[in-house]
Amino acid sequence: MSQVFDIDSVVLDIEGTTSATGFVVDVLYPYSRSRFGALLAERGGDPEVVRAVAQVRELIAEPDADDARVEKALNAWLDEDRKATPLKTLQGLIWSEGFARGDLVSHFYDDVLPALRAWHAAGVRLHVYSSGSVAAQRAWFRSSPEGDLLPLVEGLYDTENAGPKQEADSYRTIATALGLAATPERVLFLSDRPGELDAARAAGWHTVGVRRPGEPYYEQGVGDHAQAGAFDEITIMRSTA
Known part of the structure; x- marks a missing residue:
């Protein structure tokens, strides 16, 4: 079932969400x-x-x-x-x-890049929040199988510039950086980890738990968060109000 959200910004986890944990x-x-x-x-x-x-x-x-x-x-x-x-x-x-x-080329699930391109084209701001460093994130998106994806991504956040991923204050820090501290409900966070989803929701964000078979958190589930098996199950409708 498709999940529909009216938001301005999407913040992406990498491992288990956009990309296979096994590759990492x-x-x-x-x-x-x-x-x-x-x-x-x-x-x-x-x-x-x-x-x-x-x-x-x-x-x-x-x-x-x-x-x-x-x-x-x-x-x-x-x-x-x-x-x-x-x-x-x-x-x-x-x-x-x-x-x-050229020793390494990053991995993305097949459903991810079409969704990111469509969201970006629709004016949705895309950001990354990963436990991997900003330098690693930048290299990851620059070296995809389909070339440099950095132009799609506006902001990169890690545990050093935002804080631990299971603490709500980290998500508040990112919302402030996005200029959405007063309207955190305009942000959607995608992750496979329940603790991260809980922290983002505590900061006022929308959340979707991404559940992909074979990933470490698949069997655990995502609690009472909305969930999707792929990015094409997520629909973003930006209001103009």
Whole structure:
């Protein structure tokens, strides 16, 4: 059954929503794991790397941790699928290089790109909110199987510039950035994770739980949120009032 919404902005999760979690876990995670050491050695003076390494040391409570210890912590967090901000920052840098070199091409479900193009053409503002870093998001959309999709996307948000994805205040922060703090009901959030959907709804947003067979949260369901199995089950009607 189609879900119909009168909104101005759509905010998209990536893993399990626009794209297969399996691709991230089976392709991107091993790619980053194999390159953490080289990144720390070769780009250790880059401001983003310096900041991320300092955050790792703080999280493990080892202010003098060397590169080998930092890499060990990163790999442990990867094994746990922990959404640690410095892990996501460093993965983003590695993936950006991989996409730029052509080593990597991102994945999107077949129903996603036609919907995004149609919504964008209708004047709907599209944004991304992912636990993956903004750098990783930018590389992901720039390196799709159908070329550069960044022109479709207006804003990119992660756990560093917005906050944790299961906290309502993070969604309020994004609504403020979108100029919709006073009218959060003009925003629709699409995600496969119930906790994220709950937080977005608590901030006044519309929500749709995207349930795709084979994804980690498929069996769990999306609680009492509206749900869709694909983007073509979501209809957006923008009012002109």
